[in-house]
Amino acid sequence: MTDRADGIEFRFNGRSVTARPGQSVAAALHANGITALTVSSKYHRPRGIFCAAGRCPNCLLNVDGRPNVRTCTVEAERGMDVRSELGRMHAAGLRGIDLVGPLFPVGFQYRYFKRPEWAYRIWENRLRRTASHTSLPVPATAVPPARRLASELAVVGAGPAGMGAALAAADAGLRVVLVSRSASLGGAAQPLEGDSVLGRAAARLETAESVQILQAATVVAQFGTVLAVDGGREAMRIEVRESILASGAYERLLPFDGNDLPGVMLAGAARRLLAQQGTRPGRRVAIVTDNDSPYHLVAELLAAGIEVPVIVDLRAAAELEQAQATLDAGRPVRVEPAARAIRAGGWQRVRWLRARSATGHALKIECDAIVISGGWQPADELRRAATGYGAIVLESHGAEAIDWQSESAVTSVVLQGAGSVVGARSALEAFYQGQIAGLQAASRQGRDVGPALERARTELRRAVGS
């Protein structure tokens, strides 16, 4: 898939690798057959792309002397020097779980060599050296510049919900800061089609005067009405009146033996690789799931010329009707309901999957990638880590959903949840939830939202089909 002519060459552990323009470092490595990117912290097992969204530990590499860079979010640049954090061990493919595991059981660091104290000092140093994956940055990183911003509304996350919130609030007259982790709008719905509800919203946001979009920026903490933002090249402090949390949801993994092998990745990661990076997750991709989301991926995989040998579904056959209806009858895929994934095998990359069918029949499926999905976890960590806002935030266990029937009343005006962080199931549902949250914020701040709120409610009802 790589085109040498306009390829971007960079180095990985001294070896030349070619990326396509716009491709991330991790995706380029994966596309070039380098699926084992890092080694794990304790057993030094090979690890590869897992989330492709810059949150898991699997693609942390040293880029131009900067340690632990999340390379699935960094675009490849000509002449980049990318290295494994544990260069030599990585090459040796050291893999100690069977040897070391029984000797160092969980919690061992609290038990071994605690006494006498001098022994612990030696032991601690040794542990640090073995476990540390990196060295100090060379050259030393300069402290980046800082910027202060103020706004009437901050929207955290630029997926469908965030776009809806920012746009609706701006239309109603609020000054809005929209923080996007990725360099472009759309979140998990990327790439956006130009002539769709979301595509048009993105185009309007980019030209909206009262919306300031912070791209490739992450809100790392919120203290009351102050947001701390890591903008990559600058640090930002945003003081706001209100904020909306539209940070989406994280896909969960499924536990089975070998579920960490390079090639085993989340369904969302496979989709991002295909749709955003132009990279195939593998040639033969098995699916293990307990929900519907990977079914929507099957058509995309098949269209890219990827074989899908099996869908191992943990749910009972009766629960699968809706999911199976989404599959193309012309290109049948084998579905195993009420089955269990037993073990994934391979050395530097997954080679096979063993599963047990509902009837107890053992299956062995050859594959070079396994797509897994274990449901969703709301991305509400900002809400949980928020301090300084008293009991409201500390006592709640997650983002508080907007009350979409309400005109403006809420218990808290910081980090109101909208979109999949509070359980929206489709992009449009999230988009209109976001719109309502944005309009409520505008209404609370004295703006006349007119018939927009009722319109958004009607659209939301249509989106959820009720």
Place this chain on the structure above:
Amino acid sequence: VTGRHSFVCLCLDLTEHDLDRAIAEGFTHSELVKRYTGAFMGPCQGKSCMDGLLELLATKVGDSGAPARRPTMRPPAYPVTFAMAAALPGPEISDDDEEAAC
């Protein structure tokens, strides 16, 4: 041994077997599991594992309600470099505040 290669936390190489062991030693509350195993304390801060692990814990311990509570967490919600943390501006200090501090 079952679950020795079945990972529930990728950051700190925590397997289902490890979780069983921690439970057998009496660490059944989510706060204790977090501190004993290191779960949710790696680079992902629980973003890949938290709810799945807590659900597994609840099924293993038996549903008494308490184990499924998410452990507390502190900012930053995403890892930042020391340089970035140093650069983050604090509150603007006005002259009045400075006088009050004196």
